[in-house]
Amino acid sequence: MGISVCIASGKDGVGKSVVAANLAIVLSSLGVETLIVDGDIEGASVGLILGVDPGGLTIHDCLSGKADPKKAVIEASGTKAVIGAIGIEQLVGASLENFPSILEDFTGAFDIVLVDSQGGLGDNTVTVIGSCQALLLVLTPDIGSVTNGLKILAVAKKLGTTVLGALINRSGSPYDIPADKIADLMRLDVIGELPEDETVKRALFEGVPVSVGYPDSPFSKEIRSVADKLIGRT
Amino acid sequence: MSTILVVDDEEDIRFVLGQMLKREGYEVLSAGSGEEALEMLKKTRPDLILLDVMMPGLDGWETCARIRSQEETKDITVAMLTAKTSDEDKIRALESSGANWHISKPIDRAKLIDTVRWLLESPPRRHGHGKDGVEKGGDS
Numbered sequence: 001m002g003i004s005v006c007i008a009s010g011k012d013g014v015g016k017s018v019v020a021a022n023l024a025i026v027l028s029s030l031g032v033e034t035l036i037v038d039g040d041i042e043g044a045s046v047g048l049i050l051g052v053d054p055g056g057l058t059i060h061d062c063l064s065g066k067a068d069p070k071k072a073v074i075e076a077s078g079t080k081a082v083i084g085a086i087g088i089e090q091l092v093g094a095s096l097e098n099f100p101s102i103l104e105d106f107t108g109a110f111d112i113v114l115v116d117s118q119g120g121l122g123d124n125t126v127t128v129i130g131s132c133q134a135l136l137l138v139l140t141p142d143i144g145s146v147t148n149g150l151k152i153l154a155v156a157k158k159l160g161t162t163v164l165g166a167l168i169n170r171s172g173s174p175y176d177i178p179a180d181k182i183a184d185l186m187r188l189d190v191i192g193e194l195p196e197d198e199t200v201k202r203a204l205f206e207g208v209p210v211s212v213g214y215p216d217s218p219f220s221k222e223i224r225s226v227a228d229k230l231i232g233r234t
Numbered sequence: 235m236s237t238i239l240v241v242d243d244e245e246d247i248r249f250v251l252g253q254m255l256k257r258e259g260y261e262v263l264s265a266g267s268g269e270e271a272l273e274m275l276k277k278t279r280p281d282l283i284l285l286d287v288m289m290p291g292l293d294g295w296e297t298c299a300r301i302r303s304q305e306e307t308k309d310i311t312v313a314m315l316t317a318k319t320s321d322e323d324k325i326r327a328l329e330s331s332g333a334n335w336h337i338s339k340p341i342d343r344a345k346l347i348d349t350v351r352w353l354l355e356s357p358p359r360r361h362g363h364g365k366d367g368v369e370k371g372g373d374s
Contacts, residue, residue: 143359147328154321181352184345185324185336 002033004103004113005164006132008156009139010148012043012119015169016138018200019223020116021049021081022211026220026227028079033111035073035080037103039128040118041094044084050076051207052083060085060094062102069102070109077209080110096124100131107133121151130159136191137166141176146185153186165189167226170196192226194219236354237261239280241271241297242315243289251284251315251341258347268292272300275307282353285333287316287323295331302332308361311353313337334359 007020017040024036038046038059047054056074059082061067072082085091106113117128129135135156139145149166156163166186168179171193179190199217203210211220238260240251248264255262263280265271269292271283283301287294294314301307314327317339327336337349 143328143334147325150321150325150328154325157321175357178352181335181349184338184349 002107002109002111002113003134004107004115004132006039006115006117006129006135006161008117008125008129008135008137008152009119010121010137010145010150010152014119014138014140014145015194015200016119017045017116018049018204018210019138019167019169019194020114021046021077021079022209022220022223023227023230024079024081024114025050025077025209025211026224027112027114027231030227030231032227032231033080033109034114035082035106035110035112036114036116037082037106038084039096039099039115039124041084041096041124042091042118044086044091046081046116047076047083047086048207049204050079050081050083050209052076052081054086056083058083058085058090059102060090063094063096063098065098069105073106077212082106096127096131099127103131120148121155125152126155126159129156129161132161134162134164136164137186137188138169139166139182140170141168141173141179141182143177146177146182150186153188163188164230165191167192167194169194172196191229192222194222194226235259235261236281237263237278238350239263239265239271239274239278239283241265241268241283241289241294242286243267244286247286251346254341254343254346255350258350260350268294268297268300271297275301275304275310279307280310282350283310283312284315284337284350285312287314287318287327295326298327298331298333302361305362309358311356311358313349313353315339315341332361 009016027034038044057067057072062069139149195218197219199214252262285294313335319338327333
């Protein structure tokens with residue numbers, strides 16, 4: 001039985017899905033049986049980040065009962081993934097009611113199931129956090145992201161979801177809140193500081209995951225370090 | 235030399251904090267209540283306020299809100315220094331009360347000094363500008 005880890009952020013736009021997708025790729029490359037599931041059913045983006053052509057089965061098909069979840073697992077960029085639909089007709093009215101049981105099936109078949117959740121604290125996010133055993137908080141080093149991150153931590157604690165730590169994304173500005181201050185305020189480990197890195201945007205533009213297209217970029221190196229820490233290699 | 239105003243109803247804490255901060259070369263002022271702090275702010279402008287939350291009379295939340303509501307004091311850097319350390323308390327400090335940061339009691343001397351240094355070296359956050367922007371936007 002593996003572990004399900006929600007990748008969460010207190011607000012959209014912090015780079016959570018890019019972090020989640022690349023972390024899945026790197027964990028897979030290290031020999032960990034990893035699945036990434038797009039749990040952001042209103043704004044799915046894992047497929048785009050992994051460079052998957054749309055048209056196959058999605059988490060939306062699983063949630064609506066139209067597809068067997070195991071058949072929706074695809075291989076992409078060296079990892080396994082269940083991506084979300086991007087068609088408006090599938091997004092409207094999508095529900096996560098069946099998500100906990102689907103996730104349990106996946107957790108039985110993989111070492112780690114990363115679930116990219118919706119940003120913020122809407123009902124969908126709360127359902128995903130409550131369905132997962134553990135949570136990784138992605139935030140940017142600014143006061144808004146930190147404050148909203150505290151709200152995610154409060155919800156995770158109430159739901160009994162273990163908080164593994166925080167990943168600070170887009171760091172490197174002199175006006176960043178320092179990582180040690182964030183760790184101290186939030187009382188959690190900062191597992192990684194992912195730098196602001198133009199190759200991330202370039203990779204998104206090119207439709208290739210940054211850790212695949214640019215493995216020597218500062219972001220890719222740090223995501224490997226994060227993966228090492230998560231599986232206890234460092 | 236930066237000036238720090240310590241606001242706490244407990245005299246022992248004011249004394250200990252004062253000693254710690256003076257040793258680092260800061261000028262320290264102290265107030266035993268929110269009311270006293272607001273009165274002091276009419277005459278003096280510290281670079282940083284370390285503000286306790288649980289005080290009789292005006293508590294730290296309300297004191298901070300009043301500091302933010304006055305043109306002369308709204309941009310002073312305020313850190314809540316408190317034993318109220320739940321996530322909800324921290325959110326309240328940073329969001330509703332408008333504090334710049336939250337420091338948990340009991341005090342860890344090294345962390346406190348490091349945080350004070352960081353807050354004083356950071357540019358002050360400007361408060362109360364969003365409201366004007368919205369009103370102007372609505373008029374146009």
